Amino acid sequence: MASVELTNVRKVYAGAVEAVKGVDIAIKDGALCVLVGPSGCGKSTLLRMIAGLESITDGTVKIDNKVVNDLGPAERDIAMVFQNYALYPHMKVYDNMAYGLRNRGMPKDQIDKRVREAAATLELTHLLERRPKELSGGQRQRVAMGRAIVRNPKVFLFDEPLSNLDAKLRGQMRVEIKNLQRQLGVTSVYVTHDQLEAMTLADILVVMNAGAVEQIGAPLDIYEKPASTFVASFIGAPPMNLIPVTSDGSGLILKDGTRIGAQGLAVTDKDAIIGFRPEDLEVATGTESHVGGLLLDLKVLGVEPVGAESYVYGIIGGERVVVRVAGRSVSQPDDHLRVIIPKEKLHLFGGNGKRL
Amino acid sequence: MASSTRVTFPNKFLPYLLLAPQLAITIVFFYWPASQAIRQSVLREDPFGLSTQFVGLGNFKRILSDPNYLNSLQVTVVFSIATAVIAMGFALMFAVMADKVIRGKGIYRTLMIWPYAVAPAIAGMLWLFLFNPSMGTFAYMIRSAGYNWDPLLNSGQAMLLVVAAAAWKQISYNFLFFVAGLQSIPKSLIEAAAIDGAGETKRFWTIVFPLLAPTTFFLLVVNTVYAFFDTFGIIHAVTGGGPGKATETLVYKVYNDGFVNLILGDSAAQSVILMVIVIGLTAIQFRYVERKVHYG
Numbered sequence: 256m257a258s259v260e261l262t263n264v265r266k267v268y269a270g271a272v273e274a275v276k277g278v279d280i281a282i283k284d285g286a287l288c289v290l291v292g293p294s295g296c297g298k299s300t301l302l303r304m305i306a307g308l309e310s311i312t313d314g315t316v317k318i319d320n321k322v323v324n325d326l327g328p329a330e331r332d333i334a335m336v337f338q339n340y341a342l343y344p345h346m347k348v349y350d351n352m353a354y355g356l357r358n359r360g361m362p363k364d365q366i367d368k369r370v371r372e373a374a375a376t377l378e379l380t381h382l383l384e385r386r387p388k389e390l391s392g393g394q395r396q397r398v399a400m401g402r403a404i405v406r407n408p409k410v411f412l413f414d415e416p417l418s419n420l421d422a423k424l425r426g427q428m429r430v431e432i433k434n435l436q437r438q439l440g441v442t443s444v445y446v447t448h449d450q451l452e453a454m455t456l457a458d459i460l461v462v463m464n465a466g467a468v469e470q471i472g473a474p475l476d477i478y479e480k481p482a483s484t485f486v487a488s489f490i491g492a493p494p495m496n497l498i499p500v501t502s503d504g505s506g507l508i509l510k511d512g513t514r515i516g517a518q519g520l521a522v523t524d525k526d527a528i529i530g531f532r533p534e535d536l537e538v539a540t541g542t543e544s545h546v547g548g549l550l551l552d553l554k555v556l557g558v559e560p561v562g563a564e565s566y567v568y569g570i571i572g573g574e575r576v577v578v579r580v581a582g583r584s585v586s587q588p589d590d591h592l593r594v595i596i597p598k599e600k601l602h603l604f605g606g607n608g609k610r611l
Numbered sequence: 612m613a614s615s616t617r618v619t620f621p622n623k624f625l626p627y628l629l630l631a632p633q634l635a636i637t638i639v640f641f642y643w644p645a646s647q648a649i650r651q652s653v654l655r656e657d658p659f660g661l662s663t664q665f666v667g668l669g670n671f672k673r674i675l676s677d678p679n680y681l682n683s684l685q686v687t688v689v690f691s692i693a694t695a696v697i698a699m700g701f702a703l704m705f706a707v708m709a710d711k712v713i714r715g716k717g718i719y720r721t722l723m724i725w726p727y728a729v730a731p732a733i734a735g736m737l738w739l740f741l742f743n744p745s746m747g748t749f750a751y752m753i754r755s756a757g758y759n760w761d762p763l764l765n766s767g768q769a770m771l772l773v774v775a776a777a778a779w780k781q782i783s784y785n786f787l788f789f790v791a792g793l794q795s796i797p798k799s800l801i802e803a804a805a806i807d808g809a810g811e812t813k814r815f816w817t818i819v820f821p822l823l824a825p826t827t828f829f830l831l832v833v834n835t836v837y838a839f840f841d842t843f844g845i846i847h848a849v850t851g852g853g854p855g856k857a858t859e860t861l862v863y864k865v866y867n868d869g870f871v872n873l874i875l876g877d878s879a880a881q882s883v884i885l886m887v888i889v890i891g892l893t894a895i896q897f898r899y900v901e902r903k904v905h906y907g
C-alpha cells in the first residue's frame with residue numbers, strides 16, 4: 256500500500272508529440288483515482304509512465320514517497336490490468352496467476368496458497384486448469400484481475416479494463432472492482448473514457464484533455480462545479496447544455512438576439528457561456544417566481560422516452576439543448592415551453608471556456 | 612476454423628474443373644515421375660540400356676547393404692540437422708535483434724532477405740570462392756591465423772562449408788517468418804511479463820519462444836525438406852560430394868548413381884527410399900511435434 260504522486264510529469268514521444276503536458280496528481284494511500292478524458296488525451300501514456308512501460312520525459316513519479324523514474328516495471332511493485340487482458344495464451348489460468356510470483360522466487364507452497372486464495376475471491380477456482388482461450392470475456396477479465404491481486408502490489412493500474420465487455424457485464428464488473436479495491440485497500444489508478452465508470456468508481460477523478468489536466472476532485476464536486484466547458488460537456492450524460500451569450504453590460508443576449516434578464520449575474524466578459532444540466536430545468540406553469548433565475552423559451556424538436564424518464568430535445572436561442580423530465584413527456588414537436596433555470600443551478604463560463 | 616456455412620456450387624462439375632489445373636500439374640510433375648521411379652526401382656537395366664529385367668526388391672536389398680549408401684544416410688542426417696538448427700537458430704537471433712531496431716527497420720529487413728534471392732548454385736559458388744583453399748579470401752585469412760584450412764581434403768571442414776552455405780541461404784527465409792511471428796505476439800504480453808518480474812532472457816524463453824512455436828514448427832518441416840532436397844545445387848558447386856564421400860547426401864547420391872554412373876535401378880530405388888523418409892519425417896513432425904504446439 257502506498258501513495259502515488261506525480262509532479263509536473265511530461266511525455267514527449269519521438270517526433271515531438273507532446274502527449275502529456277505537465278501533470279500534477281497526488282493520490283492518497285488506498286484511494287482509487289480515475290483518469291478520464293476523450294481518446295488520445297494521454298491517459299494511457301500517463302498510466303504507462305506510472306507503470307514504467309514508458310520513459311518519463313520530465314517531472315517525477317513517486318510511489319510510496321520514493322521517486323521511481325529510473326526503476327523498471329518489475330521494481331516498482333505495481334500490477335497492471337490491460338485492456339486486452341494480456342493473458343499468456345500458452346499458460347493455464349493457474350500459471351498465468353503464478354507467473355509473477357515464480358519470477359520473484361516465492362516458494363511453491365506459498366504460491367499455491369496465494370493463487371488459490373485469489374481464485375476463490377474471484378470465483379475462478381473451477382477454471383484454474385483452463386487456458387485463456389477456453390474462457391469467456393468476463394472470465395478472462397477476472398483472470399487478469401486475479402493475476403494483479405495475487406502479487407499483492409503497492410499499486411493497481413487499470414487501462415480501460417472493462418471496455419471489451421458488454422454493457423451488462425461491465426456494470427457488474429464495475430461494482431466488483433470497486434468492492435475488491437475497497438476490500439484490499441490497494442491504491443489504484445484507473446483509466447477509462449466512460450464518464451459513468453469514472454463517476455461511479457472514483458474516489459478522486461482526474462479529467463484530462465489534450466495532455467493536460469482540466470480538473471481534479473471528487474466526482475460529485477466535479478459534476479456540480481465543472482471547471483470548464485470541456486469538463487461540463489464531458490461529465491454527465493446527457494451532457495450539460497451550453498449556450499453562448501454576449502453581454503453588453505446591462506444583460507445577456509442569446510445568439511438569436513433574445514435579451515434575457517440576468518439579475519445578479521456578474522458577467523464582465525463580453526462573450527460568455529451559460530450552462531445547465533438537463534435535469535435542472537423546470538417547465539414554467541406561469542405562477543412560479545424565477546427571481547435570479549432565467550426564464551427562457553424552448554422550442555421542442557423531439558422527445559425520447561427511455562422509461563423512467565424522457566429526454567426532450569429542443570432549441571433555446573438558436574442552440575440545441577436537452578431536458579430531462581421524469582416519466583413520460585406530453586410535449587410534441589414544435590411545442591413552445593417556458594422553462595426556468597434556477598439561479599443556483601446555473602453555470603457561467605467565460606469566453607475562454609473557464610468557469611467564472 | 613469450422614465454419615458452418617459452406618460454399619456450395621450449383622454446378623456439380625465446376626469444382627473439379629477449378630481444381631483441374633493444379634491437379635494436372637501435380638500429376639505431371641509429381642505422381643507421374645514418382646510412379647516412374649517406383650517402376651524403375653524394381654527393374655534392372657543392362658549397362659547398354661538394351662534390356663530390362665524385373666528384380667523385385669533386389670535393388671533395395673543391395674543399396675541397403677551398401678556401406679556407401681549407409682554412409683550417405685549418415686551424412687544426410689548430420690547435414691540436415693546441422694543446417695536446420697543453424698539456419699533456424701541464426702534466423703531467430705537476427706529476427707529478435709531486428710525487432711529491437713527502431714530506426715531503419717525496413718532497411719535491415721530488406722538486407723536480411725536478399726540472400727534468399729540467390730540461386731543455390733550461385734550461393735555455393737560464392738562460398739566456394741570465399742573459402743577455396745587456393746584463392747579464397749577467407750581461406751587466406753583463416754590460414755594466416757595459423758589454422759590449417761583445406762576443405763578439399765579435410766572432410767569435417769568440407770561438411771562445415773556446405774552446412775554454412777546451405778544454412779546461410781535459408782536464414783533469410785526463416786528470418787522472414789520469425790519476424791512475422793514476433794510481430795504477431797501482442798506487445799502487451801511482453802509488457803505484462805515485464806511487470807510480472809521477468810527479465811529479458813526469461814521473457815524470451817517463457818513467453819516469446821513458446822508463442823513462436825507454430826512458426827518454429829512450420830519452419831522445422833520446411834527446413835528439413837530444404838536440407839534434404841534443395842541443397843543439391845550447393846553441394847554440387849562447393850564439394851561435389853567430396854572429399855571422398857564426406858558430403859554426399861542422399862539426394863546427391865541419387866544424382867551421382869543415376870546420371871553420372873547410370874545405375875538407374877539403384878538410383879530409382881534410392882529416390883523411392885528418400886521419398887518414404889521424407890513422408891515419414893513430415894508425418895512424425897505433424898503427429899508428435901505439433902501436439903506440443905499451442906496455437907495462440
Ligand SMILES: Nc1ncnc2c1ncn2[C@@H]1O[C@H](COP(=O)(O)OP(=O)(O)OP(=O)(O)O)[C@@H](O)[C@H]1O
Pocket residue numbers: 268269272273274292293294295296297298299300301448
Ligand atoms: N508510441 C507513440 N509514439 C508517438 N505518439 C504516441 C505513441 N503512443 C501514443 N502516442 C500519441 O500520444 C497521444 C496520447 O495517446 P494515449 O494512448 O495516451 O491516449 P489515450 O488517452 O489513452 O487514448 P484512448 O482513449 O484512445 O486509449 C496520442 O496523440 C497518440 O497519438
Ligand SMILES: [Mg+2]
Pocket residue numbers: 298299300
Ligand atoms: Mg488508451
